[in-house]
Every structure is written in structure tokens, then in C-alpha cells.
Amino acid sequence: MAIIKAFKAIRPAKDKAPFLASRSYEDYTVKELNAILTYNPFSFLHIINPGFKFDKKVSGGERLKLIRNRYLEFLEDEILIRDTQPSFYLYKIEKEDFSCCGLFCGTSVEDYKNNVIKKHEDTIKHRENLFAVYLKNVSFNAEPVLLTYPDNPTIGEIIGEVKNRDPEYRFSTTDKATHTLWTITREEDISKLQDEFSKIDSLYIADGHHRSASSMIFADKSKKGNPGHTGMEPYNYFMSYLIPESEIKIFEFNRLVKDLNGLTKEEFLIELDTYFKIEKKGNALFKPLEKHQFSMYLDGDFYALQLRKQIFKFTDALSRLDTQILYKTILEPILGISDLRKDKRIKYGFGKNNIFNMKDEIDKGNFMVGFGMVPVSIKELKDIADAGLVMPPKSTYIEPKIRSGLTIYEL
Known part of the structure; x- marks a missing residue:
């Protein structure tokens, strides 16, 4: 009531x-x-x-x-x-x-x-x-x-x-x-x-x-x-x-990260292969098309990252959220970013020209890698709230x- x-x-x-x-x-x-x-x-x-x-x-x-x-x-x-x-x-x-x-x-x-x-x-x-x-x-x-x-x-x-x-x-x-x-x-x-x-x-x-x-x-x-x-x-x-x-x-927030946490490009891609099917898209702009798919821009190329659902297990509404998946599979275990609010190595972008700005920032050398995803849905927002859970920072721009x-x- x-x-x-x-x-x-x-x-x-x-x-x-x-x-x-x-x-x-x-x-x-x-x-x-x-x-x-x-x-x-x-x-x-x-x-x-x-x-x-x-x-x-x-x-x-x-x-x-x-x-x-x-x-x-x-x-x-x-x-x-x-x-x-x-x-x-x-x-x-x-x-x-x-x-x-x-x-x-x-x-x-x-x-x-x-x-x-x-x-x-x-x-x-x-x-x-x-x-x-x-x-x-x-x-x-x-x-x-x-x-x-x-x-x-x-x-x-x-x-x-x-x-x-x-x-x-x-x-x-x-x-x-x-x-x-x-x-x-x-x-x-x-x-x-x-x-x-x-x-x-x-x-x-x-x-x-x-x-x-x-x-x-x-x-x-x-x-x-x-x-x-x-x-x-x-x-x-x-x-x-x-x-x-x-x-x-x-709207979604993109994630931009300053470095690969000491990994080479090749080592980083091999680490990603555990949880994702990786498809190189070249220099043409690529935005993800569905849930659990991510765009990545690295060293002048876009990649499509498709979550391997047989490997990553969903346990609740939060675990199904793309911002949480990105955090648990890449940002924390591979790139070493545990505090999404305070870590100076990560930046968040939003807006109509989000993907262009992400590419531009990386091409200028200000960041090394960027990730994009589809926006959180109103159903996901409600499911998280109904379960008494909280989203990672910068999950939604509303x-x-x-x-x-x-x-x-x-x-």
C-alpha cells in the first residue's frame, strides 16, 4: 500500500x-x-x-x-x-x-x-x-x-x-x-x-x-x-x-580501464576465453545486441564477448545482471579492480555518443580497454529491488x- x-x-x-x-x-x-x-x-x-x-x-x-x-x-x-x-x-x-x-x-x-x-x-x-x-x-x-x-x-x-x-x-x-x-x-x-x-x-x-x-x-x-x-x-x-x-x-554506462593489470594483450584475451566466446569485429563500431553479450574495444579493434552460460552459473537476480557479470568475470579477477567506486583505474561513460567517446578515449591513450553492454531493463531493476539486492555502482543512467x-x- x-x-x-x-x-x-x-x-x-x-x-x-x-x-x-x-x-x-x-x-x-x-x-x-x-x-x-x-x-x-x-x-x-x-x-x-x-x-x-x-x-x-x-x-x-x-x-x-x-x-x-x-x-x-x-x-x-x-x-x-x-x-x-x-x-x-x-x-x-x-x-x-x-x-x-x-x-x-x-x-x-x-x-x-x-x-x-x-x-x-x-x-x-x-x-x-x-x-x-x-x-x-x-x-x-x-x-x-x-x-x-x-x-x-x-x-x-x-x-x-x-x-x-x-x-x-x-x-x-x-x-x-x-x-x-x-x-x-x-x-x-x-x-x-x-x-x-x-x-x-x-x-x-x-x-x-x-x-x-x-x-x-x-x-x-x-x-x-x-x-x-x-x-x-x-x-x-x-x-x-x-x-x-x-x-x-x-541507459547503460560503459567501463573504461587504464591498463591490463600487467598482462599483455594476448595474455588478456586468453584469460577472457574462460568465460567468453570472443569474436574480433575489427575497427567498425560494435554495440552489443542482447543480454550477456559485451562489446570490448582494445588496441584499435572491437570485439564481441558472448558469455559462456554453461560455465558462468546464475544464482540470483544480481548474478544475471550484465554489470555484475562484467565485474565478476573481468574487472575483479583479471583486471584487479575490486572497488568500483574508488579505484582510479576505472572510469564510466554514458550518453548518446557513449561508444564513440569510449573509442576516442582509448585511441588517445587515456585508457587501454573499454567495455559496453545493453541497458538494464526495468524488470531487472525491480527484480534486484524485490530481492533486497543492490546493483554495482554505475549500472543505470536514468x-x-x-x-x-x-x-x-x-x-
């Missing part, structure tokens, strides 16, 4: 929405960031990068205090407005090759604790605690957790009806995406959506594992510090963006990537 909650969002004034909503801070180059902060006074980046106003780099408690100050200034100047009634927010993103439509809502910390909201990645305690401190000091959350749910005809019908109404915002951004947002304020619609989601057994985290875990830490600490705790306080929920499984788009500041959840 999944619980979703309508909330009174803080969101951009109607004429400011195209200028305020921003990509994730890490997505910008230094040059882009400086240009936006210099020429766009309405960008949400001013809130999360408050030192720009003072031409000073700030960190720690000073930064958090200034983030809170900038946020309050945006409210006072009516760049941001506070909704007066609890709502759901329907948000659609349309690109040339991608479209999705989902709900901004509050989701339950208890559902996360009780595994109604399921995860497939490990989190790092230090990062969890950092964001929990951030939430405590700034008292808002502007970056939703991306959750997915099984396609549901009734939810689809309600969403379809809302999309026929006039939107609150519709604007385009420089990445040629169109953004449309509707507010869902009718009690009938809110009740129907809550009722339908209450029939769903599980929601799955697609992106935002650390934000979810941090929200739980923040909620637990807030509960302990509140003698009058009722369970209805805002801190008992965290903001999420819910979309159906059919609208999630999963769209949509949600802009910050379109809806803000106050804590």
Missing part, C-alpha cells in the same frame, strides 16, 4: 518559471554557471550557490545559512510563490526522443522504512548525513526522488483528464525540451489518485537513493526532537516525482532528469 500526499508547493511565479527552473548544479560547467548567475537573477542557482552575491566561496554552516536567506528573499520578492491549498502537480517533459508525464507529490518515510518504496543501490553514509544536515538547515527540498510504478489504467485516465485542462506553466529550455505543469487541486482527483496508489504494493526508486535515505534520517531526528509528534508533520514525507514504468528510460525549483517541498 503506497501512500502519496498532496502538499502546498512553493513554486515559481508564472512569468518566472522558464528562468527559475535549473538543471542539477553538477551538470553545469564553470563557464555556464557563471553566465547564468551573472545574467539571470531569477535562476534557482542563486539560491543553492549563495556565495556568488558576495563574490565569495562559502561552505559548511555559512553556506546553508545563506541558502536559507536567498530562498526567503525569493519568496519576499515573489519570484517564488506559496500555494494556498494542498495539490498534486502533474509535470510533463517532452524532448525529440523522449517524453514522460508524472506527479509531484509527498511520499512516506514509513513506506521507505517498510520497503514499500524499494531501492536497488547502496548509499554512502557520509552523503546521507550531509544531505540530512542540509534539510535541517534550509527547511526545504527542491529535488524530488524519481519513483516508478506499474502502469495503471485508472491513474492514466485521471492524468489524461488533467492534461486536457489549461496548464499552469508551459515553456521550453535550451536543451530543446518542453516543460508543462498542471496543478491538481480538485479534492475528487486527489482522492482518486490516493486511492489508486493505495492499491499499489510497491514503488521503486529509479533515481534519488541518497535523498530518500537522508529524508529518513532527517525525519527520525525531527521526530525525536518533537514531543508533540503526530506523524502528519511535513518531515514524515519527502517530495517525489512518480512516473509509470513504461516512461522510464534507462531519464527523466528533473529540473530543480519547479516545485519545492517545505519541511
Whole structure:
């Protein structure tokens, strides 16, 4: 039983929405960031990068205090407005090759604790605690957790009806995406959506594992510090963006490795022969076509590596995952990479030009060998989460990537 909650969002004034909503801070180059902060006074980046106003780099408690100050200034100047009634927010993103439509809502910390909201990645305690401190000091959350749910005809019908109404915002951004947002304020619609989601057994985290875990830490600490705790306080929920499984788009990460761990090319290929049938493809670009097939680029040539299934034994959902197979058959035993997060010899690539970039990096001599695979499927993601397992780092690159500041959840 999944619980979703309508909330009174803080969101951009109607004429400011195209200028305020921003990509994730890490997505910008230094040059882009400086240009936006210099020429766009309405960008949400001013809130999360408050030192720009003072031409000073700030960190720690000073930064958090200034983030809170900038946020309050945006409210006072009516760049941001506070909704007066609890709502759901329907948000659609349309690109040339991608479209999705989902709900901004509050989701339950208890559902996360009780595994109604399921995860497939490990989190790092230090990062969890950092964001929990951030939430405590700034008292808002502007970056939703991306959750997915099984396609549901009734939810689809309600969403379809809302999309026929006039939107609150519709604007385009420089990445040629169109953004449309509707507010869902009718009690009938809110009740129907809550009722339908209450029939769903599980929601799955697609992106935002650390934000979810941090929200739980923040909620637990807030509960302990509140003698009058009722369970209805805002801190008992965290903001999420819910979309159906059919609208999630999963891309693969390639693996690039700097050396062959002391092996010659010939020795390395002989080692691979234990678990793989190897077919040399030459210098023509080769991408794998199916599960348990890998592309490899080495010394100017592509190779197809086909897993020998009679040799490699599947024991659970994780063992069937291509990123795990690559780790257990090549990266760890042959190339000596045991820590996929910290080892400096490995790098991960993603994106539309993934295979071209991999080849280019190796041709330049920055890396010696690269591996590609087909993307993880939504079924594999769910199987891993249902089994209580976790994927290796950088197993999935998932769209949509949600802009910050379109809806803000106050804590």
C-alpha cells in the first residue's frame, strides 16, 4: 500500500518559471554557471550557490545559512510563490526522443522504512548525513526522488483528464525540451489518485537513493526532537516525482580501464576465453545486441564477448545482471579492480555518443580497454529491488532528469 500526499508547493511565479527552473548544479560547467548567475537573477542557482552575491566561496554552516536567506528573499520578492491549498502537480517533459508525464507529490518515510518504496543501490553514509544536515538547515527540498510504478489504467485516465485542462506553466529550455505543469487541486482527483496508489504494493526508486535515505534520517531526528509528534508533520514525507514504468528510460554506462593489470594483450584475451566466446569485429563500431553479450574495444579493434552460460552459473537476480557479470568475470579477477567506486583505474561513460567517446578515449591513450553492454531493463531493476539486492555502482543512467525549483517541498 503506497501512500502519496498532496502538499502546498512553493513554486515559481508564472512569468518566472522558464528562468527559475535549473538543471542539477553538477551538470553545469564553470563557464555556464557563471553566465547564468551573472545574467539571470531569477535562476534557482542563486539560491543553492549563495556565495556568488558576495563574490565569495562559502561552505559548511555559512553556506546553508545563506541558502536559507536567498530562498526567503525569493519568496519576499515573489519570484517564488506559496500555494494556498494542498495539490498534486502533474509535470510533463517532452524532448525529440523522449517524453514522460508524472506527479509531484509527498511520499512516506514509513513506506521507505517498510520497503514499500524499494531501492536497488547502496548509499554512502557520509552523503546521507550531509544531505540530512542540509534539510535541517534550509527547511526545504527542491529535488524530488524519481519513483516508478506499474502502469495503471485508472491513474492514466485521471492524468489524461488533467492534461486536457489549461496548464499552469508551459515553456521550453535550451536543451530543446518542453516543460508543462498542471496543478491538481480538485479534492475528487486527489482522492482518486490516493486511492489508486493505495492499491499499489510497491514503488521503486529509479533515481534519488541518497535523498530518500537522508529524508529518513532527517525525519527520525525531527521526530525525536518533537514531543508533540503526530506523524502528519511535513518531515514524515519527502517530495517525489512518480512516473509509470513504461516512461522510464534507462541507459547503460560503459567501463573504461587504464591498463591490463600487467598482462599483455594476448595474455588478456586468453584469460577472457574462460568465460567468453570472443569474436574480433575489427575497427567498425560494435554495440552489443542482447543480454550477456559485451562489446570490448582494445588496441584499435572491437570485439564481441558472448558469455559462456554453461560455465558462468546464475544464482540470483544480481548474478544475471550484465554489470555484475562484467565485474565478476573481468574487472575483479583479471583486471584487479575490486572497488568500483574508488579505484582510479576505472572510469564510466554514458550518453548518446557513449561508444564513440569510449573509442576516442582509448585511441588517445587515456585508457587501454573499454567495455559496453545493453541497458538494464526495468524488470531487472525491480527484480534486484524485490530481492533486497543492490546493483554495482554505475549500472543505470536514468531519464527523466528533473529540473530543480519547479516545485519545492517545505519541511
